[in-house]
Amino acid sequence: MSSAAQRVPALETEAVSGARLVVQALEREGVTHVFGYPGGAIMPVYDALTGSSLQHILVRHEQAAALAADAYGRVTGRPGVCIATSGPGATNLVTGIANAFLDSVPMVAITGQVASPLMGTDAFQEVDIFGITLPIVKHSFLIRRTADIPRVFAEAFRIASSGRPGPVLIDLPKDVGVMAAVPEPFELPEEPQQELDEAATTAANALIADANSPVLYFGGGVAIARAERALREFAERSGIPAVGTLKGLGAIPTDHPGFLGMLGMHGSRAANIAIDNCDLLICVGARFDDRATGKLDSFAPNARVIHIDRDPAEIGKLRAADVALTGDLSAILDQLTARPKADGWVSQCQAQKKLWAARYDAPGAGIYAPALLKELSEAAGDKAIFTCDVGQHQMWVAQHCRFSRPQAHLTSGGLGTMGYGVPAGVGAVLAEPDATVITVSGDGSFMMNVQELATIRRYRLPLKIVLIDNSQLGMVRQWQELFFEENFSEIDLSDNPDFAEVTHAFGIEAFTIDHRSQVSGAIERLLNTDGPILCHVRIDPRENVWPLVPPNSSNVQMMEKGW
Amino acid sequence: MSERLVVSFTPTEGAVIRVLGLVERRGYSLRGLAMEERADCASMTIDLEARDASRRVEVVARQLDRLVDVNSVSIVTARQGSPA
Numbered sequence: 001m002s003s004a005a006q007r008v009p010a011l012e013t014e015a016v017s018g019a020r021l022v023v024q025a026l027e028r029e030g031v032t033h034v035f036g037y038p039g040g041a042i043m044p045v046y047d048a049l050t051g052s053s054l055q056h057i058l059v060r061h062e063q064a065a066a067l068a069a070d071a072y073g074r075v076t077g078r079p080g081v082c083i084a085t086s087g088p089g090a091t092n093l094v095t096g097i098a099n100a101f102l103d104s105v106p107m108v109a110i111t112g113q114v115a116s117p118l119m120g121t122d123a124f125q126e127v128d129i130f131g132i133t134l135p136i137v138k139h140s141f142l143i144r145r146t147a148d149i150p151r152v153f154a155e156a157f158r159i160a161s162s163g164r165p166g167p168v169l170i171d172l173p174k175d176v177g178v179m180a181a182v183p184e185p186f187e188l189p190e191e192p193q194q195e196l197d198e199a200a201t202t203a204a205n206a207l208i209a210d211a212n213s214p215v216l217y218f219g220g221g222v223a224i225a226r227a228e229r230a231l232r233e234f235a236e237r238s239g240i241p242a243v244g245t246l247k248g249l250g251a252i253p254t255d256h257p258g259f260l261g262m263l264g265m266h267g268s269r270a271a272n273i274a275i276d277n278c279d280l281l282i283c284v285g286a287r288f289d290d291r292a293t294g295k296l297d298s299f300a301p302n303a304r305v306i307h308i309d310r311d312p313a314e315i316g317k318l319r320a321a322d323v324a325l326t327g328d329l330s331a332i333l334d335q336l337t338a339r340p341k342a343d344g345w346v347s348q349c350q351a352q353k354k355l356w357a358a359r360y361d362a363p364g365a366g367i368y369a370p371a372l373l374k375e376l377s378e379a380a381g382d383k384a385i386f387t388c389d390v391g392q393h394q395m396w397v398a399q400h401c402r403f404s405r406p407q408a409h410l411t412s413g414g415l416g417t418m419g420y421g422v423p424a425g426v427g428a429v430l431a432e433p434d435a436t437v438i439t440v441s442g443d444g445s446f447m448m449n450v451q452e453l454a455t456i457r458r459y460r461l462p463l464k465i466v467l468i469d470n471s472q473l474g475m476v477r478q479w480q481e482l483f484f485e486e487n488f489s490e491i492d493l494s495d496n497p498d499f500a501e502v503t504h505a506f507g508i509e510a511f512t513i514d515h516r517s518q519v520s521g522a523i524e525r526l527l528n529t530d531g532p533i534l535c536h537v538r539i540d541p542r543e544n545v546w547p548l549v550p551p552n553s554s555n556v557q558m559m560e561k562g563w
Numbered sequence: 564m565s566e567r568l569v570v571s572f573t574p575t576e577g578a579v580i581r582v583l584g585l586v587e588r589r590g591y592s593l594r595g596l597a598m599e600e601r602a603d604c605a606s607m608t609i610d611l612e613a614r615d616a617s618r619r620v621e622v623v624a625r626q627l628d629r630l631v632d633v634n635s636v637s638i639v640t641a642r643q644g645s646p647a
Contacts, residue, residue, distance in 0.1 A: 317622050
């Protein structure tokens with residue numbers, strides 16, 4: 001880091017308790033919401049929270065605090081904050097912290113710790129959360145001195161949101177929170193500025209100008225860098241067909257003519273064919289993830305690669321780049337001004353897009369989830385934010401909903417966390433109160449954080465939940481059907497509770513539909529209800545997600561539905 | 564084939580484990596280690612060996628370099644380096 005430093009605002013000159021310094025530090029960072037659950041070691045902080053400007057959202061399980069903070073961070077671009085006590089409170093945050101790490105989401109997680117003299121003695125509710133989370137944080141702190149609290153928090157927020165964002169853990173021993181100290185003045189180092197690589201930019205423009213069949217492959221890094229404007233302008237002026245990853249969806253609007261769809265395992269055939277035939281792959285804020293590439297050595301086999309990323313460590317990790325450009329994505333994209341001579345290629349891609357467009361004329365009278373989601377997405381419009389759980393419904397949302405901005409699609413991409421959807425909905429409603437926030441869940445995922453219906457009720461959050469119920473762990477069942485010779489093992493959820501009744505028990509409106517003729521009315525009811533509401537949708541348990549690239553196959557070896 | 568990295572870092576709490584843990588998690592076995600610390604700066608010389616041929620030492624060096632406590636990482640070939 002540069003030695004140039006930035007001075008922080010004036011701090012207290014009188015001794016203040018560590019817990020009060022924590023609250024002041026959060027207020028200084030502009031935090032308005034924190035998600036958490038109190039307990040023994042973190043009680044001093046909860047004591048100091050009363051009377052502060054912070055709105056604490058009391059969840060019913062610490063995992064939900066971390067997942068709600070994750071969603072809050074994705075929508076606002078500022079670190080989401082979660083708090084838990086030591087021991088089980090801290091370990092319950094772990095899944096949410098890992099979720100944020102895998103998807104590069106800014107987050108600050110605060111954990112209470114047993115008092116310093118007890119650390120290392122197997123004290124009640126003692127666990128080494130600092131050590132446990134080392135592989136899943138961008139950085140972490142264990143605060144040893146009360147006077148260091150303002151500096152540590154300022155550093156934590158800077159680290160969480162700068163460069164490639166990620167979660168930062170702050171572990172606070174109870175005595176450090178109780179003791180009073182005069183905070184020590186400190187300076188934060190300036191963030192280093194990365195210079196544009198002119199030679200690499202020239203080389204990239206030359207590759208683009210020479211290309212006959214280029215493809216723009218963009219990912220979640222675009223949203224993280226808030227580089228949508230630059231990406232869209234680059235796509236427009238170059239005319240290069242574009243494909244997006246799961247996390248990239250919305251960076252270029254899904255209804256843009258040049259957008260061919262999501263690539264990869266459940267991607268569109270047009271996107272995967274374009275990748276297979278391209279002679280130049282321009283990768284922007286994506287990381288050649290295995291769900292996107294399929295068998296790596298058959299991914300874009302004849303293409304040269306321009307790899308653009310904020311994080312130099314992504315360059316060459318899985319696919320060698322002919323030209324690498326690291327730094328601010330917008331600044332880099334604005335320098336790419338060459339146009340390929342690829343009119344024939346663009347027409348070819350458009351023809352494939354038309355040929356392989358999704359069909360919604362499923363036989364029968366049962367509810368076809370892709371058609372329902374498409375209709376819901378169109379009715380909800382651009383003010384909608386969709387949060388997903390993980391499984392078949394997650395892929396249907398990605399395939400069939402329309403997104404005009406990446407913040408409208410909150411999905412657990414890297415970790416694939418079942419149970420993300422409802423807490424993420426909580427976080428999204430609070431991050432953007434004017435949005436219509438819709439959680440699409442499955443019957444497996446929903447039960448993993450069903451307790452958060454109580455949080456929704458407590459704060460009267462107007463979350464719309466669409467629970468797609470096939471009485472199975474659908475994605476596992478699909479794989480067992482296709483790749484394990486129909487040996488169905490532990491996927492039956494036919495003893496699910498009555499989800500509408502469960503929701504009623506939490507004091508939330510809910511209803512069930514199971515026939516195609518009920519879909520339009522249900523969508524209207526969902527969107528016209530002021531408060532929270534759940535629509536329980538029964539579907540055919542045999543329905544699968546199509547297309548599908550089998551494991552360890554090239555992306556063009558796609559399996560399709562039978563009708 | 565064994566490779567050698569020299570990692571300069573600020574020896575804050577957890578920094579050593581953070582560096583070594585990353586090396587192991589990213590597909591390398593530790594084959595040798597030496598460390599020295601002076602004031603607020605420390606240096607580690609790590610001999611490491613990839614568990615499979617697809618791993619490139621340049622990548623793990625960049626992954627180390629992005630750790631907050633790490634100041635610089637240099638790749639030293641076995642012939643150039645001094646014994647750990």
